[in-house]
Amino acid sequence: MPEMPPTVPGIADTALTPRVEEEITLTLSQRQLAWRRFKQNKLAMASIFILALISVAVVVGPFFTGYNYHEQDFTARLEAPSAQHWMGTDTLGRDELTRVLYGGRVSIAVGLGVAIVASLIGTLIGALAGFYGGRLDNLLMRVTDLFLSIPFLVVLVIAANALGGSVLAIVAVLAMFFWMGDARIVRGVILSLKEKEFVEAAKASGASNRRIILSHLVPNTMGPIIVNTTLAVVAAILTESVLSFLGFGIQPPVPTWGNLLNDAQSAMTLAPWLVWFPGLAIFITVLCVNFIGDGLRDALDPQQKIGVSE
Amino acid sequence: MGRYIIRRVVYAIPVILIASIIVFTVIHITTPPRPPARSAGVTQEALAEYAHHLGLDKPGWQQYLIWLNNFIHLDWGTSIVTGRPVLPDIQTALVNSLILGIAATVVSLSVGITLGVYSALHQYSPGDHLMSGAAFMGISMPTFWLALLMQILFGFYFTQWFHLSEPMFYTAGMYKPGAQGESMIDLLRHMVLPVIVISVQVIAVYSRYMRASMLEILQSDFLRTARSKGIREKRVIVRHAMRNALIPITTQVAIDLGAIASGLIVTETIFQWPGMGPLFIEAVDTGDYPVVLAWVMVTVFFVIVFNLIADILYAVLDPRIRYA
Amino acid sequence: MSEPLLEIKDLCVQFPTVDGLVCAVDGISLTVDRGETLGVVGESGSGKSVTFLTVMGLISDRQANITGQVIFKGRDLVQLPKDDMRAIQGNEITMVFQDPLTALNPVHKVGNQIAEVFVAHRDITKANAFGEAVRLLDLVGIPKARDRASQYPHEYSGGMRQRAMIAMALALDPDLLIADEPTTALDVTVQAQILDLIDRLKEEFNAAVVLVTHDLGVVAEHCDNIAVMYAGKVVEFGSARDIYYDSLHPYTWGLLGSVSRLDKTRAERLNPIKGLPPSLIHVPPGCAFHPRCPHVMPMCSTQVPELLNIDGRHASACHLSLEEKKRVFHGVKGARP
Numbered sequence: 001m002p003e004m005p006p007t008v009p010g011i012a013d014t015a016l017t018p019r020v021e022e023e024i025t026l027t028l029s030q031r032q033l034a035w036r037r038f039k040q041n042k043l044a045m046a047s048i049f050i051l052a053l054i055s056v057a058v059v060v061g062p063f064f065t066g067y068n069y070h071e072q073d074f075t076a077r078l079e080a081p082s083a084q085h086w087m088g089t090d091t092l093g094r095d096e097l098t099r100v101l102y103g104g105r106v107s108i109a110v111g112l113g114v115a116i117v118a119s120l121i122g123t124l125i126g127a128l129a130g131f132y133g134g135r136l137d138n139l140l141m142r143v144t145d146l147f148l149s150i151p152f153l154v155v156l157v158i159a160a161n162a163l164g165g166s167v168l169a170i171v172a173v174l175a176m177f178f179w180m181g182d183a184r185i186v187r188g189v190i191l192s193l194k195e196k197e198f199v200e201a202a203k204a205s206g207a208s209n210r211r212i213i214l215s216h217l218v219p220n221t222m223g224p225i226i227v228n229t230t231l232a233v234v235a236a237i238l239t240e241s242v243l244s245f246l247g248f249g250i251q252p253p254v255p256t257w258g259n260l261l262n263d264a265q266s267a268m269t270l271a272p273w274l275v276w277f278p279g280l281a282i283f284i285t286v287l288c289v290n291f292i293g294d295g296l297r298d299a300l301d302p303q304q305k306i307g308v309s310e
Numbered sequence: 311m312g313r314y315i316i317r318r319v320v321y322a323i324p325v326i327l328i329a330s331i332i333v334f335t336v337i338h339i340t341t342p343p344r345p346p347a348r349s350a351g352v353t354q355e356a357l358a359e360y361a362h363h364l365g366l367d368k369p370g371w372q373q374y375l376i377w378l379n380n381f382i383h384l385d386w387g388t389s390i391v392t393g394r395p396v397l398p399d400i401q402t403a404l405v406n407s408l409i410l411g412i413a414a415t416v417v418s419l420s421v422g423i424t425l426g427v428y429s430a431l432h433q434y435s436p437g438d439h440l441m442s443g444a445a446f447m448g449i450s451m452p453t454f455w456l457a458l459l460m461q462i463l464f465g466f467y468f469t470q471w472f473h474l475s476e477p478m479f480y481t482a483g484m485y486k487p488g489a490q491g492e493s494m495i496d497l498l499r500h501m502v503l504p505v506i507v508i509s510v511q512v513i514a515v516y517s518r519y520m521r522a523s524m525l526e527i528l529q530s531d532f533l534r535t536a537r538s539k540g541i542r543e544k545r546v547i548v549r550h551a552m553r554n555a556l557i558p559i560t561t562q563v564a565i566d567l568g569a570i571a572s573g574l575i576v577t578e579t580i581f582q583w584p585g586m587g588p589l590f591i592e593a594v595d596t597g598d599y600p601v602v603l604a605w606v607m608v609t610v611f612f613v614i615v616f617n618l619i620a621d622i623l624y625a626v627l628d629p630r631i632r633y634a
Numbered sequence: 635m636s637e638p639l640l641e642i643k644d645l646c647v648q649f650p651t652v653d654g655l656v657c658a659v660d661g662i663s664l665t666v667d668r669g670e671t672l673g674v675v676g677e678s679g680s681g682k683s684v685t686f687l688t689v690m691g692l693i694s695d696r697q698a699n700i701t702g703q704v705i706f707k708g709r710d711l712v713q714l715p716k717d718d719m720r721a722i723q724g725n726e727i728t729m730v731f732q733d734p735l736t737a738l739n740p741v742h743k744v745g746n747q748i749a750e751v752f753v754a755h756r757d758i759t760k761a762n763a764f765g766e767a768v769r770l771l772d773l774v775g776i777p778k779a780r781d782r783a784s785q786y787p788h789e790y791s792g793g794m795r796q797r798a799m800i801a802m803a804l805a806l807d808p809d810l811l812i813a814d815e816p817t818t819a820l821d822v823t824v825q826a827q828i829l830d831l832i833d834r835l836k837e838e839f840n841a842a843v844v845l846v847t848h849d850l851g852v853v854a855e856h857c858d859n860i861a862v863m864y865a866g867k868v869v870e871f872g873s874a875r876d877i878y879y880d881s882l883h884p885y886t887w888g889l890l891g892s893v894s895r896l897d898k899t900r901a902e903r904l905n906p907i908k909g910l911p912p913s914l915i916h917v918p919p920g921c922a923f924h925p926r927c928p929h930v931m932p933m934c935s936t937q938v939p940e941l942l943n944i945d946g947r948h949a950s951a952c953h954l955s956l957e958e959k960k961r962v963f964h965g966v967k968g969a970r971p
Binding site for chain 2: 151153234264
Binding site for chain 2: 690692720721722723724725728729731733736737738739740741742750751754755786788799802
């Protein structure tokens with residue numbers, strides 16, 4: 001069951017790939033057009049605004065709450081939200097608001113980090129596979145197929161268990177799995193572009209392979225990659241929180257939204273609000289990124305309205 | 311067609327073998343079998359004796375082959391932690407997970423496909439926008455959070471507000487304690503919440519998938535041909551449009567079924583459902599090597615087999631690819 | 635003089651789009667008699683397909699604003715309730731589409747797709763309907779029809795698929811068969827075969843045929859009358875002989891001049907019509923063709939020319955006087971006096 005979020009080769013594949021062939025070349029004016037279309041998407045614009053708010057809050061917020069994220073106060077354990085503690089306190093009397101804000105730093109950073117690293121690796125490998133084709137391509141695709149058929153969370157749990165719970169380790173582990181979606185998409189795009197005439201023209205004018213890849217093919221994959229990266233951020237944030245929730249991700253006392261929920265679980269009946277806040281934070285962040293990703297996809301790759309055929 | 315199936319099956323066998331090698335190696339490295347330590351005064355000789363008993367002093371490839379041989383003959387060893395044979399435990403856990411997974415699949419498919427088709431047929435209507443919004447929320451919601459909220463809601467708030475002696479829908483376990491497998495109603499009452507939690511996200515995914523697939527098919531020329539023949543619109547939608555639009559989602563369902571064995575970890579853990587999930591977590595936590603190994607092998611096998619089924623299903627449904 | 639089978643009166647079809655109102659069909663009047671073959675010629679965007687999709691009832695009033703009348707056997711199809719229209723579709727009026735690969739459902743057997751027409755309109759068992767389908771496939775010249783009927787569209791060649799479409803269209807002995815660019819997606823050699831097939835079957839089934847195409851060469855041999863369309867209007871109408879040997883509209887002249895012909899000498903080049911087809915949202919004022927017309931006069935940009943009968947049924951929509959038209963046409967290189 002896809003209990004996990006539809007990771008990179010899920011919805012991205014079906015919605016994008018049939019159209020990729022058509023709407024590839026982004027000239028400058030088309031880029032401006034795309035930006036204009038994006039601006040029209042109110043949900044996406046609202047999401048950017050909210051995400052900006054959240055980002056500011058998690059970066060700057062912890063300095064203003066007056067508490068530290070590991071400051072324990074046993075006289076004020078499991079308190080309900082109040083004037084002194086806007087989100088209440090947890091089992092060790094730590095201020096929940098500070099912990100949620102700080103946790104946000106970690107969760108979002110991990111999400112972004114994983115998505116970016118995965119995109120870089122994936123684009124590189126996908127470009128190589130698509131461009132050079134042949135045995136290399138076959139091998140890479142077999143490898144990715146194999147990895148993709150392995151139960152996702154399972155491997156992550158095992159790997160995370162083995163490598164420990166530092167932020168860096170988790171980012172590495174997650175990136176190890178997320179690069180494959182990008183690689184697949186980039187490879188697909190490059191395969192379809194390779195046959196087109198402008199590549200022939202570039203070759204005929206003496207451009208080196210590397211130049212062809214870098215200046216002609218890769219820019220055209222930007223669209224699908226950007227959309228895919230937003231999906232990867234979503235998946236990374238959710239995955240990290242699941243891992244941390246299960247106890248295999250980033251270990252306390254470093255807070256992430258995931259392990260905050262783990263803490264909350266033990267005190268669930270006494271302090272149910274502790275479940276609300278971190279979860280809500282994940283939910284809203286992910287929702288916003290999803291809306292942005294959807295907006296990007298619509299802007300970069302608009303559906304043709306059914307018009308008159310003649 | 312027959313040749314296509316045979317080719318696919320034959321191709322799957324080396325994949326399973328390679329997977330088993332990878333699984334064995336990875337587990338061996340990351341979850342090294344530890345003797346039940348924690349007792350003071352464990353002597354080196356006893357440890358060495360135990361290691362020898364587990365066959366750990368043999369070279370890697372030999373261990374692999376011995377294990378593989380045992381595995382095929384359904385001797386999956388005994389748990390380091392509980393001392394019980396592994397196979398029956400995994401069997402029970404698997405059945406429990408399948409109960410939950412299949413129920414959730416049935417619910418998700420029926421609701422998801424209906425919503426998706428409706429959305430596609432009424433594109434851009436308020437209903438469509440509402441459903442798209444709901445689908446987004448469903449996809450964005452972390453399942454474990456939803457599970458916790460459900461537990462709080464049903465286990466805590468509802469009982470308080472409605473003054474119930476016990477929750478309407480149970481929040482933990484599979485049956486009432488001590489009442490194993492006696493009452494279907496009991497089982498159902500325990501199933502409701504986990505199935506809802508799982509289904510929320512799956513419905514969101516399936517309905518979007520179906521909507522996208524249906525929208526694409528609705529632009530097809532052959533629908534125009536069908537209408538020009540004077541066929542009732544309902545038949546055009548069902549026999550012509552849906553028959554094509556369902557193909558990708560059917561194969562996706564087959565793949566998802568294969569993932570049941572390993573995909574319900576979080577939900578089962580939170581609801582204390584005795585399925586494959588908690589079994590795995592426990593085993594990894596305690597370094598229970600034989601269990602982890604057998605568990606991963608079983609789930610990988612499941613995934614590969616169902617991917618194979620998905621491939622074959624695709625060929626059955628879409629005649630164009632039978633000769634690929 | 636018997637009533638015409640199909641009479642289109644002042645048909646207008648407009649599509650609301652994000653960019654504006656597209657006037658695909660802008661006041662068309664045409665008739666088709668029983669047993670006649672009418673050719674409808676025009677570029678992409680001329681409105682020729684939309685006209686007949688509307689006749690067929692395939693353009694709903696949710697998609698477009700439709701005004702005017704389409705009178706078929708005494709009934710106005712535009713006003714007809716859905717169920718009544720459905721009884722006519724596939725039964726009395728049928729259509730063959732341009733690209734047979736996409737026009738056939740890839741997951742159903744060809745025989746079943748043909749049989750479906752029988753099941754929809756007649757009281758007949760599925761088995762019998764399938765048998766009829768086999769008979770029809772044989773009739774249109776598909777070898778081993780029984781085996782072929784159990785195959786899928788992707789297993790047929792392009793020409794065979796089009797034959798199957800024709801079989802499907804003729805299944806219930808329709809009065810009117812509309813062929814929308816039936817040969818455009820086919821090889822040149824196959825094109826001739828398909829057109830001959832349509833001719834032959836038309837006789838056998840005693841059906842009227844409307845041949846919609848952009849290719850003047852296609853209509854030459856196979857049509858009794860020809861309507862030339864431009865920007866949603868009929869600009870010239872006449873018998874095949876009229877159009878080829880006595881054409882009276884600058885657009886038709888342009889089309890004729892741009893057709894490659896075996897009797898042209900090497901020195902005579904193809905003359906494409908200069909300019910681009912007009913936008914259907916911002917149709918040029920007056921005569922829609924005036925921006926591209928080599929014989930344009932001041933009044934052409936202000937007054938819309940009406941389709942006027944010049945000689946019997948031969949009609950033209952152009953401000954040039956009859957003498958001027960004849961002078962230009964017979965002076966044009968490549969045209970026969």
